[in-house]
Amino acid sequence: MxxxxxxxxxxxxxxxxxxxxxxxxxxxTQHIKLFKKELQDDAVKAGEGFxxxxxxxxxxxxxxxxxxxxxxxxxxxxxxLPHWAAYLIVGVLVCIxxxxxxxxxxxxxxxxxxxxxxxxxxxxxDAKWLKNPK
Numbered sequence: 001m002x003x004x005x006x007x008x009x010x011x012x013x014x015x016x017x018x019x020x021x022x023x024x025x026x027x028x029t030q031h032i033k034l035f036k037k038e039l040q041d042d043a044v045k046a047g048e049g050f051x052x053x054x055x056x057x058x059x060x061x062x063x064x065x066x067x068x069x070x071x072x073x074x075x076x077x078x079x080x081l082p083h084w085a086a087y088l089i090v091g092v093l094v095c096i097x098x099x100x101x102x103x104x105x106x107x108x109x110x111x112x113x114x115x116x117x118x119x120x121x122x123x124x125x126d127a128k129w130l131k132n133p134k
Contacts, residue, residue, distance in 0.1 A: 068094055 068090050075086035 064094075 072083075072086040072090045075081050075089060076083060079086075081089075
């Protein structure tokens, strides 16, 4: 008899389970590779967006400085104020606006820094339950 011949018998359960786990491992590996690729693509897009943001903020800053000069010169012409007084008024107004913007940003950052309080609370409850399941 030829013992090298492949039979038409059904494969053993162990072989099937081993094959299923190999397929799951392969699938998980493919998902991880896809996830890494998507993260890399998102990082590139975020970097490009950050560069655009920096350029836009610089242009906006220059425009704000020019508008402040224009406002100061307008006060000099319209109200006949001395140069120092016009620049002082405009400087105070700009500082007030910047202070309000920083205050609002601080409040928003504090709110964002709290993270996910409900999730943290649930995880703490789960940890207590695991320690004392009574």
